[in-house]
Amino acid sequence: MRTLTILFAAALAFFAAKSEAAMDIAAYQSQATTDNAAHGRCAKKAVNATECVQRIDWAVREGYITARAGEWGKANGFYPVVDFYDRTVGAVCKCGCFEASTLIRVTKGGKVVDVEAKDVDNSYGLVALSKDASLSALSTETFEMKARTQGSEESKLYVFTLEDGSELKVTQHHGMLLGDGTMVAAKDVEAGQTMLRADGVELSVAAITREATNQDVYNFETSGAEAVNHIIIANDILVGDLTWQNQLQAELGQVIVRQ
Structure with missing residues (x-):
C-alpha cells in the first residue's frame, strides 16, 4: 500500500x-x-x-x-x-510556402530561367531584389540559396487572381508585396489591392479564393543580408521568401520597398 x-x-x-x-x-x-x-x-x-x-x-x-x-x-x-x-x-x-507548380525565377549556368518550385534545388541561384531596389526601379541580383523547405499542406491555399488573368497560390502566412511597397501575410491581402509584377507593372487583385492541394508545398531563402534581398519572383510576381515567415515576420505591415 x-x-x-x-x-x-x-x-x-x-x-x-x-x-x-x-x-x-x-x-x-x-x-x-x-x-x-x-x-x-x-x-x-x-x-x-x-x-x-x-x-x-x-x-x-x-x-x-x-x-x-x-x-x-x-x-x-x-x-x-x-x-x-x-x-x-x-x-x-x-511557416508558409509555394504551391508545387509555382514558377520561381532562378539562375543556372549564367542564365535566368523560371522553374517550378518542386524542381528548384540548391544548385540554382535565387533572383531577388537588390539592396538599392525601389518601386520605380525594381533592380534584381542573384543570391545563393540558404535554405529550402518541402512538406504537405492540410490548410487550403490562398489563390490570388490578378487583373491580367495570372494566378499565384501560396499558404496563408506567405509574405506578399503590395503595390505600395508594404509586405503583408497572404491571409491579410484584400481584393482590390495591388501586387507588383517583376517589370514594375502594378496589378490589381481581381479575386481571392481558397484551394486544397494534395501536393507538397515549397519555400526558399536567399543568402541576402537586407530585407529587400528576401523578395523573390514567383509566377512573375514579387513575393517574400522563407525569411518573411521567420526572421522578418515582425516587419510585416511595414513599407519595405520605397519609391
Whole structure:
C-alpha cells in the first residue's frame, strides 16, 4: 500500500511539474516575436503547416505549452521547437510556402530561367531584389540559396487572381508585396489591392479564393543580408521568401520597398 502511495504521489508531482513548466500564451507570443525577428534563429527549422499543427498538438499534450498557447499558435502559424536536452521550448517559429507548380525565377549556368518550385534545388541561384531596389526601379541580383523547405499542406491555399488573368497560390502566412511597397501575410491581402509584377507593372487583385492541394508545398531563402534581398519572383510576381515567415515576420505591415 505504501508503495502505491509513493508511486501515486510521484505521478502527481510529475504531472504538476509538467503543468508548471508549460509555456503560457503570453510567453509564447513574446518568444514568437523575439525569435522571428532574430536573424538565423528559425530559418533552418521552418516546416509546413501540417507539421506545424502536429508539433503544436504534441507540445500541448506533453506539457511544453498550454492549450491556449497552442490555439494561438495554430491560428497564427507559430510552432514550438523543443530542446530535448533541457526539455524546454528553444524557439517559436513560423511557416508558409509555394504551391508545387509555382514558377520561381532562378539562375543556372549564367542564365535566368523560371522553374517550378518542386524542381528548384540548391544548385540554382535565387533572383531577388537588390539592396538599392525601389518601386520605380525594381533592380534584381542573384543570391545563393540558404535554405529550402518541402512538406504537405492540410490548410487550403490562398489563390490570388490578378487583373491580367495570372494566378499565384501560396499558404496563408506567405509574405506578399503590395503595390505600395508594404509586405503583408497572404491571409491579410484584400481584393482590390495591388501586387507588383517583376517589370514594375502594378496589378490589381481581381479575386481571392481558397484551394486544397494534395501536393507538397515549397519555400526558399536567399543568402541576402537586407530585407529587400528576401523578395523573390514567383509566377512573375514579387513575393517574400522563407525569411518573411521567420526572421522578418515582425516587419510585416511595414513599407519595405520605397519609391
